[in-house]
Amino acid sequence: MTPSDRGRSLFRFAAPQVFYPLAGRLAPWFAALAAVLTLAGLWLGFFVAPTDATQGEVYRVIFIHVPAAWMSMFIYLIMAFWAAVGLVMNTRLSFIMSQALAPTGAMFCFVALWTGALWGKPTWGAYWVWDARLTSQLLLLFLYLGFIALTRAIEDPRRADRAGAIIALVGAVNVPIIYFSVQWWNTLHQGASVSLTKAPSMATTMLAGMLVMALAAWAYTIAVVLWRVRPMILERERHTEWVGALLDQESTERGGRA
Amino acid sequence: MLSTFLAVLRRDLLLAWRGRADVLVTLAFFIIVVCLFPFGVGAEPNLLRAIAPGVLWVAALLACLLSLHRLFAQDHVDGTLEQLLLSSESAVLWVGAKVLAFWLSTGLPVVAVAPALALLLDLEQGGLPVLVLSLTLGTPTLALLGAVGAALTLGLRGGGMLLALLVLPLFVPVLIFGAGAVEAELSGTGAAAHLLLLGGGLAGALALAPWACAAALRISTE
Amino acid sequence: MLEVQDLACLKGDRLLFRDLAFRLQAGDLLRVAGPNGVGKTSLLRLVTGLAMPEAGEVRWQGESIRRVREAFHGELLYLGHLAALNDLLTPLENLRFATSAVGDAVDEEACMQALVRIGLGNQLDLPARVLSAGQRRRVGLARLFLSAGRRLWVLDEPFTALDVHAVADLAATLSDHCAAGGMVMLTTHQDAPFARPPAVLDVGAFAC
Numbered sequence: 251m252t253p254s255d256r257g258r259s260l261f262r263f264a265a266p267q268v269f270y271p272l273a274g275r276l277a278p279w280f281a282a283l284a285a286v287l288t289l290a291g292l293w294l295g296f297f298v299a300p301t302d303a304t305q306g307e308v309y310r311v312i313f314i315h316v317p318a319a320w321m322s323m324f325i326y327l328i329m330a331f332w333a334a335v336g337l338v339m340n341t342r343l344s345f346i347m348s349q350a351l352a353p354t355g356a357m358f359c360f361v362a363l364w365t366g367a368l369w370g371k372p373t374w375g376a377y378w379v380w381d382a383r384l385t386s387q388l389l390l391l392f393l394y395l396g397f398i399a400l401t402r403a404i405e406d407p408r409r410a411d412r413a414g415a416i417i418a419l420v421g422a423v424n425v426p427i428i429y430f431s432v433q434w435w436n437t438l439h440q441g442a443s444v445s446l447t448k449a450p451s452m453a454t455t456m457l458a459g460m461l462v463m464a465l466a467a468w469a470y471t472i473a474v475v476l477w478r479v480r481p482m483i484l485e486r487e488r489h490t491e492w493v494g495a496l497l498d499q500e501s502t503e504r505g506g507r508a
Numbered sequence: 509m510l511s512t513f514l515a516v517l518r519r520d521l522l523l524a525w526r527g528r529a530d531v532l533v534t535l536a537f538f539i540i541v542v543c544l545f546p547f548g549v550g551a552e553p554n555l556l557r558a559i560a561p562g563v564l565w566v567a568a569l570l571a572c573l574l575s576l577h578r579l580f581a582q583d584h585v586d587g588t589l590e591q592l593l594l595s596s597e598s599a600v601l602w603v604g605a606k607v608l609a610f611w612l613s614t615g616l617p618v619v620a621v622a623p624a625l626a627l628l629l630d631l632e633q634g635g636l637p638v639l640v641l642s643l644t645l646g647t648p649t650l651a652l653l654g655a656v657g658a659a660l661t662l663g664l665r666g667g668g669m670l671l672a673l674l675v676l677p678l679f680v681p682v683l684i685f686g687a688g689a690v691e692a693e694l695s696g697t698g699a700a701a702h703l704l705l706l707g708g709g710l711a712g713a714l715a716l717a718p719w720a721c722a723a724a725l726r727i728s729t730e
Numbered sequence: 731m732l733e734v735q736d737l738a739c740l741k742g743d744r745l746l747f748r749d750l751a752f753r754l755q756a757g758d759l760l761r762v763a764g765p766n767g768v769g770k771t772s773l774l775r776l777v778t779g780l781a782m783p784e785a786g787e788v789r790w791q792g793e794s795i796r797r798v799r800e801a802f803h804g805e806l807l808y809l810g811h812l813a814a815l816n817d818l819l820t821p822l823e824n825l826r827f828a829t830s831a832v833g834d835a836v837d838e839e840a841c842m843q844a845l846v847r848i849g850l851g852n853q854l855d856l857p858a859r860v861l862s863a864g865q866r867r868r869v870g871l872a873r874l875f876l877s878a879g880r881r882l883w884v885l886d887e888p889f890t891a892l893d894v895h896a897v898a899d900l901a902a903t904l905s906d907h908c909a910a911g912g913m914v915m916l917t918t919h920q921d922a923p924f925a926r927p928p929a930v931l932d933v934g935a936f937a938c
Contacts, residue, residue, distance in 0.1 A: 389677045389680055392673065392676065392677040393677050395673060396670075396673045396674040396677065399670055399673055399674075400660060400661070400670060400674060403661075403664050403665070403666065403667075403670055404664060405742065406730075406742055407742075407743065408730070408740070408782075409727055409728065409730060412727045413660045413724065413727050413728065416656070416660060416720055416723060416724050416727065417656075417657075417660055417674060419720070420653075420656055420678070420720055421677075421678070423716065424677075424678050424681075427681050427709070428677065428678075428680055428681055430681075431680065431681035431684045431685065432680070432684070434684065434685075434688075435684045435688065486743075488743070489740075489743060489744070489745050511830055511833065511835065512830070512831055512832075512833055515827055515830035515831050516831060519816075519819070519823075519827045519831075522819070522823070523816065523818055523819070526818040526819075527818060582816065583816075585812075586812055586813070586814060586815055586816060586817075587810055587811070587812025587813060587814040587815075588814045588816065588831075590780060590808070590810055590812065590814065591808075591814045591828060591831060591832060592831055592832075593780060594778060594779075594780070594803050594806060594808055594832060595803060595831055595832040595833055596800045596801070596803040596804035596832065596833050597800075597832075597833050598800075602831070729780060730780065730781045730782060
């Protein structure tokens with residue numbers, strides 16, 4: 251095996267024609283997993299977890315808010331990772347991945363803001379306070395929207411891919427700086443109550459519910475991205491032979507059934 | 509190696525001088541934005557004094573943003589950008605020269621008139637040196653970050669709004685530390701930390717932005 | 731030497747041509763031919779490295795131009811559709827900038843002579859915005875007289891908007907460059923009196 255052969259076999263799944271059917275097979279499994287985990291997480295969060303001593307029932311919104319906020323940040327990092335891979339290795343699938351991730355990231359960002367506002371009204375007495383974490387979340391939403399708007403505004407797919415990758419990387423470098431600066435700007439906010447280093451200050455069932463919901467968010471993201479990637483691959487590769495063959499095959503199947 | 513840098517710098521400054529109406533428009537915009545605030549929030553001196561650092565900084569940021577699209581647009585249309593990209597010198601150098609010329613012709617005038625506008629808003633005199641210093645450190649960072657956005661949105665329909673959407677979130681830290689520096693100085697806690705962070709930001713932007721901008725220009729002219 | 735292998739060009743989502751290959755050696759003059767829209771300009775931009783090929787490779791002295799970009803660009807002169815003229819600068823200022831920006835040390839006197847030779851002696855101090863299309867074209871072409879040291883010239887429609895006399899002068903300059911061991915690659919719609927008939931590359935033959 252020559253090095254280039256080995257390289258090719260390693261990156262076999264990066265080839266769109268291999269990934270396309272694979273994505274189609276995997277997506278339903280992740281969707282099912284997401285549904286099961288969401289039900290389990292909501293059950294834990296809304297029925298099993300105890301009522302919070304100080305905040306009452308309102309706090310239960312964190313079972314959606316916190317996983318959504320985590321996910322929105324993770325997705326930006328993953329997006330930037332795929333963008334970097336795409337720029338370095340020049341693999342088209344990486345760019346497609348990062349563009350397929352962006353709407354889901356923006357959606358989680360929005361959900362985190364929305365649930366944050368719902369929680370803020372009874373707790374702080376206002377839907378919006380310029381709390382450091384909410385503000386950072388809002389800026390992250392703007393970063394997502396900028397990425398989506400830029401990749402949609404450019405008609406040439408190759409330029410859109412690579413321009414989007416650059417802004418995703420510039421954004422990823424700036425995210426920690428933005429977080430730090432917003433913290434500096436407003437240090438009046440709740441300290442992070444879930445951290446890996448110190449013992450969690452919340453009940454075990456609360457933590458379990460939140461973690462299950464986080465896993466559900468992961469499974470949902472993977473399922474949605476796999477589904478979103480498929481038509482994008484077809485659109486990009488429509489001048490290639492394998493897409494032509496695939497479309498022919500699908501249309502004859504449909505014709506046979508009718 | 510410096511010859512490309514100097515050639516681009518000299519040419520862009522010459523162009524800024526010949527097209528000085530554009531520079532004056534930017535400056536007028538900066539002044540008018542600042543003057544709008546008393547009409548909007550009322551002419552209560554204490555209120556104006558309190559919001560002065562933020563108002564000046566936001567206006568400077570918007571003035572910079574509005575002139576950013578000029579940075580590469582003309583060179584893109586007339587083909588100069590293609591020729592620069594074919595230079596055997598590193599693109600980072602001439603991108604740096606263009607951004608420097610841009611800052612000298614747009615950022616520096618804004619920094620220069622800011623103290624006069626600060627007096628309109630009755631900012632305390634003690635804050636003026638820090639205001640000038642923070643703008644001097646912050647506006648080049650804005651220009652460097654904005655250059656990346658300008659390069660990415662080159663030749664796109666609706667590029668101006670898109671550019672704003674792309675770069676405004678990136679401008680937030682500069683705004684926070686810039687306006688914060690003046691407020692910290694006036695409140696007596698000292699502006700050293702803010703100014704150091706602004707300086708650090710400028711160093712970071714100097715190291716990374718020209719590189720990202722050059723890559724973006726190659727992508728946009730393809 | 732310039733070597734192009736298996737080149738494929740994608741524009742938007744349309745594959746313009748593929749498996750395009752040719753080789754250019756010292757003294758060669760290559761005319762890129764083909765109907766409008768077949769990708770002649772795209773091919774020139776791929777060769778210069780301004781655009782990235784969908785597949786295949788452009789090699790300079792046996793190395794991919796991606797790897798030896800700076801050395802390759804030091805040997806390349808590309809004059810595209812756009813004249814790279816700024817309207818606020820005079821032809822002389824434009825020419826001086828064009829040469830110094832790409833790293834050529836050319837003094838003002840040489841620039842002036844080049845402009846006089848190409849027939850712009852009376853327009854040296856006018857802003858470029860008052861020049862006619864042919865005159866704008868010539869400011870760019872004046873770089874040919876200052877770029878003998880660059881071995882590969884890639885010219886996109888250099889004869890457009892030039893009169894018969896200027897076409898003959900330009901053709902002679904290109905022939906001289908080839909005779910001195912240079913390489914020229916150009917697109918043109920009109921015949922020019924070259925010293926030696928150029929080789930022809932028909933892009934249409936590789937179209938998809």
